[in-house]
Amino acid sequence: MAAAATIVIVPCWASGHFMSMIAAGKRMVDASGGALSLTVLVMQAPTPAKASEVDAHVRRESSSASGGLLDVRFLSLPAVEPPPTGSVALEEFNFRYVQLHAPHVEEAIAGLALPVAAVVVDLFCMPLLDVAGHLAVPRHVYFASTGAFLALMLRLPAIRDDLAVRLRDADAEEGTVHVPGLPPVPLAYMPACLWSGGKMSSNYEWFEYYGRRLMDATGIILNSSVQLERGVLAAIADGRCVPGRPAPTVHAIGPVVWFSPAGGEPQQPPHVCVRWLDTQPPGSVVFLCFGSNGFLDEAQVGEAAAGLERSGHRFLWVLRGAPAADPASPTDADLGAALPAGFQARTQARGLVWPAWAPQKEILAHPAVGGFVTHCGWNSALESLWHGVPMAPWPLYAEQHLNAFELASVMGVAVVMKVDRRRGNFVEAPELERAVRALMDDGADEEGRKAREKAADMKAACRKAVAEGGSSYVALRKLVRGISHGGVAPSP
Numbered sequence: 001m002a003a004a005a006t007i008v009i010v011p012c013w014a015s016g017h018f019m020s021m022i023a024a025g026k027r028m029v030d031a032s033g034g035a036l037s038l039t040v041l042v043m044q045a046p047t048p049a050k051a052s053e054v055d056a057h058v059r060r061e062s063s064s065a066s067g068g069l070l071d072v073r074f075l076s077l078p079a080v081e082p083p084p085t086g087s088v089a090l091e092e093f094n095f096r097y098v099q100l101h102a103p104h105v106e107e108a109i110a111g112l113a114l115p116v117a118a119v120v121v122d123l124f125c126m127p128l129l130d131v132a133g134h135l136a137v138p139r140h141v142y143f144a145s146t147g148a149f150l151a152l153m154l155r156l157p158a159i160r161d162d163l164a165v166r167l168r169d170a171d172a173e174e175g176t177v178h179v180p181g182l183p184p185v186p187l188a189y190m191p192a193c194l195w196s197g198g199k200m201s202s203n204y205e206w207f208e209y210y211g212r213r214l215m216d217a218t219g220i221i222l223n224s225s226v227q228l229e230r231g232v233l234a235a236i237a238d239g240r241c242v243p244g245r246p247a248p249t250v251h252a253i254g255p256v257v258w259f260s261p262a263g264g265e266p267q268q269p270p271h272v273c274v275r276w277l278d279t280q281p282p283g284s285v286v287f288l289c290f291g292s293n294g295f296l297d298e299a300q301v302g303e304a305a306a307g308l309e310r311s312g313h314r315f316l317w318v319l320r321g322a323p324a325a326d327p328a329s330p331t332d333a334d335l336g337a338a339l340p341a342g343f344q345a346r347t348q349a350r351g352l353v354w355p356a357w358a359p360q361k362e363i364l365a366h367p368a369v370g371g372f373v374t375h376c377g378w379n380s381a382l383e384s385l386w387h388g389v390p391m392a393p394w395p396l397y398a399e400q401h402l403n404a405f406e407l408a409s410v411m412g413v414a415v416v417m418k419v420d421r422r423r424g425n426f427v428e429a430p431e432l433e434r435a436v437r438a439l440m441d442d443g444a445d446e447e448g449r450k451a452r453e454k455a456a457d458m459k460a461a462c463r464k465a466v467a468e469g470g471s472s473y474v475a476l477r478k479l480v481r482g483i484s485h486g487g488v489a490p491s492p
């Protein structure tokens, strides 16, 4: 049937956000049974490397969407001149860059042929909430991270003074922070976007702003589920985050990962990493990967190589090189130069180092993979849980330290690994060796055994959440019903 209205989504250009939001948008359209279409307004990314990543995503998604059953359209917004970077904090730059798109977003929405049922903006595109407000269209925020980070952000304005003082204190590492619904969070696990290098981050005030603006949304669409984060979701719903004001309804529709039987879109012919995994015994390989932006410096690569070698375990290591021009885009690594002399020769019988983007979803779905050393980007964590793979958290930036705490100390699906924040999240070789052994040694380590069991439980819980009648399935349908009935025609 032809769609009667469209959902407009405005994703942020970062891959971990962009792909997650497209997948969520498609899921909404699918759940509407054809009553809604999806219109994706694509901002040109501010750097050439990110712009080409976004182009690749749009090309791939446009071809698969047109070949499929879903009504999905991509509209490119006119390019804007990025604001000067200078000494401006990253979040301020992003905010100003997004804000410059507001007139183009308004014009694009006004020019649509179908009535607009809702506008959904990424967390980092929050200035565009005002456009939807101006057009009197329901406005939702898509939150690609955890409910725990959402609870903390909602709480930031209320705890500003207390937190600001403590985060400014270089010796504050011993304290804890109260995130509603979580056990006390040690300061060492505070997100790096709030606290880094032993002091308050220059981005702090922007996250506080986002926390405040979240309250202006009609609803918050969250890539998580009640099964994964019952405590924090209850705390948000009970109004424990913002004193005296209920938060907007949180629609926990996750995990939003791809749901083909293999858990990804298998490449033909299979990728080198997958072909190598095909030759390894079940559950024997530890996989190391650090998301779309993560990379390790030279000293850390040497230390990680030593830890992996001493662990004696099989490994698949995605090793990216330091960014060249764009600080958020790692390059393909020159393995000869990056790895310690002789490492590859000594470990070639049991290890593969891959220097470029790898098919992570396919890798995590592979039966040979038994553990995942991850930077704890939330998509990576969800993909791991979807396949029941236990983790060793190695957080690097953004909110990843908080995710690491939740995975290890709340969900119990990860073994703790000591990451030295004061040394740029450095992990010593013996610590990596210990964590890999704990994760992979069969039954030898109690923490590892529990993490494997819990990860298997979470695999079942994730699948149950999105299956018919599951909490995320129900939340998605409720959201879509609400959107279908609340749509209004765009302004003439």
Ligand SMILES: O=c1ccn([C@@H]2O[C@H](COP(=O)(O)OP(=O)(O)O[C@H]3O[C@H](CO)[C@@H](O)[C@H](O)[C@H]3O)[C@@H](O)[C@H]2O)c(=O)[nH]1
Binding pocket: 014, 015, 016, 017, 144, 145, 289, 290, 291, 292, 293, 294, 318, 356, 357, 358, 359, 360, 361, 376, 377, 378, 379, 380, 381, 383, 397, 398, 399, 400
């Ligand atoms: O070689 C690679 C590297 C990554 N991926 C995929 O890229 C995505 C990475 O997403 P994520 O794990 O969330 O990491 P980031 O790209 O770092 O994501 C950003 O966005 C996330 C969602 O808000 C946050 O949780 C992170 O901290 C933030 O860095 C995942 O789907 C991976 O499967 C690959 O397929 N191959």
